[in-house]
Amino acid sequence: MARRIQAHRYLTLPERGREISFKYNGKTLTGYETDTIASALMAEEVKITSRSFKYHRPRGQFDAEGHGPEVLVTVDDEPNLWADLIPLRDGMEVKSQNTWPSPEFDIAAVNQVTVPMLPNGFYYKMFHKPKWVWPLAEAQIRKVAGLGKIDIKGRHNKRRYEKRYRFPDVCVIGGGPAGLGAALAALEEGKQVLLIENRAELGGHSLFDLSPVSGSPVSELNGQPAYQAVQTLIEELADSPNLEVMVNTTVFALYEDNLVAAQCGSDMFKIRAESVVLCPGATDRLLVFENNDLPGVISARAVERSIARHGVLPDEDAVVVTTHDGGYHTAMMLHGAGAKVMAVVDSRTGNTPGHFENQAREAGIEIHKGHTVHRARGGRFVTGMDVGSPTGSDTTRSFNCDLLVLAVGFKPTLNLLSMGRKTPVWNIERGILQVNELPEHIYSAGEVHGNASFGRLLEEGSTAGKAAAQGAANPATSRTAEEIIAALPADIECGGKNHFICKCMDVTRNEAQASIGEGYDQVESLKRYTSMGMGPCQGKSCHEAIARLAAIDTGLSPEEAMPTTMRPPFMPTTFGILAGRAPHLGPIRRTAMHHAHIDRNVKFLDAGQWKRPEYYTTPEEEVKHVRTKIGMIDVSTLGKIELSGPDALDFLHFLLPGKFRKLAVGKTRYSMMIAEDGILFEDGTLSHVSEGRYYLSTTTGNQDAIMSMMMWWLTVEPRDVQVKNLSGANAAINVTGSGTREFLQPLTDVDLSNEAFPYMACREGSIAGVPVVMFRIGFTGELGYEIHYPAEYGESLWNHLLEEGKSQDVKPFGVETQRILRLEKGHLIPGTDTDALSNPYEAGVGFTIKDDKPDFLGKAFLKDFKDRGIKNRLVPYVLDKGVVIPEDGVAVIEQGKAVGRVTSSRTSPTLEQGIGLVWLPDGMAKTNQRFTIRNRKGVDTNAIVIDHASYDPHGERLKS
Amino acid sequence: MSFQLSCPNCGKRAVGEFAFRSEVLERPSQDDDFRKWAEYVYLRRNHRGKQLEWWYHRGGCQSWFLVERDTVNNTDHCSFWYKDLQQVLATEKEG
Numbered sequence A: 001m002a003r004r005i006q007a008h009r010y011l012t013l014p015e016r017g018r019e020i021s022f023k024y025n026g027k028t029l030t031g032y033e034t035d036t037i038a039s040a041l042m043a044e045e046v047k048i049t050s051r052s053f054k055y056h057r058p059r060g061q062f063d064a065e066g067h068g069p070e071v072l073v074t075v076d077d078e079p080n081l082w083a084d085l086i087p088l089r090d091g092m093e094v095k096s097q098n099t100w101p102s103p104e105f106d107i108a109a110v111n112q113v114t115v116p117m118l119p120n121g122f123y124y125k126m127f128h129k130p131k132w133v134w135p136l137a138e139a140q141i142r143k144v145a146g147l148g149k150i151d152i153k154g155r156h157n158k159r160r161y162e163k164r165y166r167f168p169d170v171c172v173i174g175g176g177p178a179g180l181g182a183a184l185a186a187l188e189e190g191k192q193v194l195l196i197e198n199r200a201e202l203g204g205h206s207l208f209d210l211s212p213v214s215g216s217p218v219s220e221l222n223g224q225p226a227y228q229a230v231q232t233l234i235e236e237l238a239d240s241p242n243l244e245v246m247v248n249t250t251v252f253a254l255y256e257d258n259l260v261a262a263q264c265g266s267d268m269f270k271i272r273a274e275s276v277v278l279c280p281g282a283t284d285r286l287l288v289f290e291n292n293d294l295p296g297v298i299s300a301r302a303v304e305r306s307i308a309r310h311g312v313l314p315d316e317d318a319v320v321v322t323t324h325d326g327g328y329h330t331a332m333m334l335h336g337a338g339a340k341v342m343a344v345v346d347s348r349t350g351n352t353p354g355h356f357e358n359q360a361r362e363a364g365i366e367i368h369k370g371h372t373v374h375r376a377r378g379g380r381f382v383t384g385m386d387v388g389s390p391t392g393s394d395t396t397r398s399f400n401c402d403l404l405v406l407a408v409g410f411k412p413t414l415n416l417l418s419m420g421r422k423t424p425v426w427n428i429e430r431g432i433l434q435v436n437e438l439p440e441h442i443y444s445a446g447e448v449h450g451n452a453s454f455g456r457l458l459e460e461g462s463t464a465g466k467a468a469a470q471g472a473a474n475p476a477t478s479r480t481a482e483e484i485i486a487a488l489p490a491d492i493e494c495g496g497k498n499h500f501i502c503k504c505m506d507v508t509r510n511e512a513q514a515s516i517g518e519g520y521d522q523v524e525s526l527k528r529y530t531s532m533g534m535g536p537c538q539g540k541s542c543h544e545a546i547a548r549l550a551a552i553d554t555g556l557s558p559e560e561a562m563p564t565t566m567r568p569p570f571m572p573t574t575f576g577i578l579a580g581r582a583p584h585l586g587p588i589r590r591t592a593m594h595h596a597h598i599d600r601n602v603k604f605l606d607a608g609q610w611k612r613p614e615y616y617t618t619p620e621e622e623v624k625h626v627r628t629k630i631g632m633i634d635v636s637t638l639g640k641i642e643l644s645g646p647d648a649l650d651f652l653h654f655l656l657p658g659k660f661r662k663l664a665v666g667k668t669r670y671s672m673m674i675a676e677d678g679i680l681f682e683d684g685t686l687s688h689v690s691e692g693r694y695y696l697s698t699t700t701g702n703q704d705a706i707m708s709m710m711m712w713w714l715t716v717e718p719r720d721v722q723v724k725n726l727s728g729a730n731a732a733i734n735v736t737g738s739g740t741r742e743f744l745q746p747l748t749d750v751d752l753s754n755e756a757f758p759y760m761a762c763r764e765g766s767i768a769g770v771p772v773v774m775f776r777i778g779f780t781g782e783l784g785y786e787i788h789y790p791a792e793y794g795e796s797l798w799n800h801l802l803e804e805g806k807s808q809d810v811k812p813f814g815v816e817t818q819r820i821l822r823l824e825k826g827h828l829i830p831g832t833d834t835d836a837l838s839n840p841y842e843a844g845v846g847f848t849i850k851d852d853k854p855d856f857l858g859k860a861f862l863k864d865f866k867d868r869g870i871k872n873r874l875v876p877y878v879l880d881k882g883v884v885i886p887e888d889g890v891a892v893i894e895q896g897k898a899v900g901r902v903t904s905s906r907t908s909p910t911l912e913q914g915i916g917l918v919w920l921p922d923g924m925a926k927t928n929q930r931f932t933i934r935n936r937k938g939v940d941t942n943a944i945v946i947d948h949a950s951y952d953p954h955g956e957r958l959k960s
Numbered sequence B: 001m002s003f004q005l006s007c008p009n010c011g012k013r014a015v016g017e018f019a020f021r022s023e024v025l026e027r028p029s030q031d032d033d034f035r036k037w038a039e040y041v042y043l044r045r046n047h048r049g050k051q052l053e054w055w056y057h058r059g060g061c062q063s064w065f066l067v068e069r070d071t072v073n074n075t076d077h078c079s080f081w082y083k084d085l086q087q088v089l090a091t092e093k094e095g
């Protein structure tokens, strides 16, 4: 029986804190605020925490490190969380996973006595079979697969995900003795230090280390038990103004130039540090033997942590299997908590007894030398075990225990070190995989380089921390003969078929051997074939065992047993964390009139980062209104670039394909923008506003690209030009409709008569006291004035015009309406009706190009296009009345082949028929030519090419 | 890609703040053969090792500058203004 202990013979237990209640699979249980979910479940005697992936074998807590799949739970609807890392909270709703109806009574466990439901190499073979099988198989797997269910309506989805940033001098990852030593040393060097720990408290494994400290660089700690010494250190750190400590924070990746990615709750931290010190430590080794996955088989540190930090004794009758003095430490921990330690089974013979071995002897604990575990016995959890020779032969002794504790050495947590793109190698002397070389400005220290005492780890961390602070080389580490722990055989070969190598994917030694027999004899291919190491732990629990066993079974030497590549993320990371707060694509930009649009029940449209009015009533109604009355549209998102200075005209001559020497003050001209490759990518208007001052308007999407292009050319070929980006500084409104002149004239000091202010002209003046520049242009096909003015007046002038225009029925319209209006006029929109292959001659805007200039952007390619001649043309068309309108982008079909495509297709409310723009082969692009459009459903529609615009073809309305 | 670039104006910043244009190329003259133009527009050496490149501090001061970057590992880069290019090239020759 697990139970909470009130006192311990060899250590002072920490305060438990407040009692709290939580739910587990619907049942109310109690725990304490210092618990993790796992420790609370342990105290409540929940032995079976989940069922395994393939065979639905019962599984329980193993290493309390947030590595194993056994303790994955769903918390408050969020699936796949590690119960052994998450602090218990009041009212938490915890559910087990991969069990039905419950972990104790799991119907699918029948698999164990019938054929395995997912045969070896299942995934691998599945992907190579006929593809249609996969969806069927997948549905079956999902039902029983070992992961939680994603609930898109769950509580966790209401969370707000944030990105946060830190820029410390030194970032120390891991808050154990080495990490604390590194942080202290870097602080002493006067550095800003960030210390990250993935548990709720600093201290690492020393929080439950009873060993007396010796050899510590902080001399007053010597002689204290490590678990107390570490608290002294932590208290010392607490006062450092240059230190930030982040707990419950998991570093999941380390990228180029010391970018550390960490998760804390719903926040992702991007940390850029001058130096990074990696002190990730090590975890208890997995030992492979018969039934090594039964609940009750538990790691030494899980037992020690449970007793010393949470005051929970996992069970009463324990046997400790060990290879070093640490096993006796665990035995004393159990003994002091009142458990019955039936035996310590130590594989060594003839060693000099260590500190805790002597204590165990004094305490009268039975010791079996030269022995190790052969098998665990029990149905749903451990009820006994057999021991014998480490070779697997000669089972000599049995115990009826309920706790089988594994203290068989430590496995370094190499993931972050190897993300520095250095491959781990076997350090044969130390018996561990190790990453020795690290890139510049990355350091490492501590148990990740092998077992050592508290004092030695502290000192090693301190040396690394100092080097990190000074930017010196990464200091080498060393281990004494006493510190080195000899490894047991990778598998205790004593028969039986339940020797689990990978508990996530439920792969046994037999299965691995069978796969090697099938020819998958490289670690990488073996991993893919069996899916070992590809489960939730991503090899953290098993990569060492996989490498060692693969080496044995393929006849390699231990040095050649390479683990598979360790990649980010270290811990599974949710999309929410990576994506950040939605919408995550960037800032939202709103025009100065944004709230005035909302007041009119606008429907917004996302145009890049901008929110633009799509329409207010319906596009059809708004089109009719503009054609018969007066409409106005917010065009503030247009790019607005002012150029001045002695070389401004010369610069414009180079940037744009037209000629502007004759563009007098007060005149406006339509212009294309052509890239160096001759492709049309943008259009806009250029106006000569006042002597030597030019105003270029561009589309919403391209303004930043055009600014950067201008800056590049001014860098490469410096000219005396001032370029001012007024895109954000100016708001703009286009007022259009045949009555616009009569409406606006009383409101402005600018003479709007057709003689004084003709089509394609611009004037400066004011409206309601606001300084404005007005442009007489006509994208809509009606008489229109585009008014640009300081954005500070954005909303007030917009509202003023609407208020003054009430009697003339002036109404706002949106972008979709404008798209229809321009389509009725046959105007193209670059990027909508053109693409990266559209040449301006074919698009029908060759008239804007004056290629007799000495040099300008795109000249060489435009000449080439001209030489090659026209192959396709962009032309307007109409459909017969009443036919279904095809979608944008559909094909033109001629004799069964696609020969062209529709780029814009709408119903014209004015003409009451379908209209659009289409790319056709030159031969077909003739007025009155009939052609066939095939819509997405495969239905054909007849269309007719028209000459010029479908509405007001000669522009009389525009120019009147 | 998570390396840092030094803007000559703003200092060291995450690469995400910058826009890459291309390796440094010489623009042909209008008298040159069209083939030369096609190469200028479409072909890149895509050099493995140190190369001179154009970068733009889009999310910062909006300046264009040059970077000498090792395309293999993004390390040891130096950045400078275009107007200092001749001087930098001269120094490199001496060195």
Ligand SMILES: [Zn+2]
Pocket: B007, B008, B009, B010, B011, B057, B060, B061, B062, B063
């Ligand atoms: Zn800058």
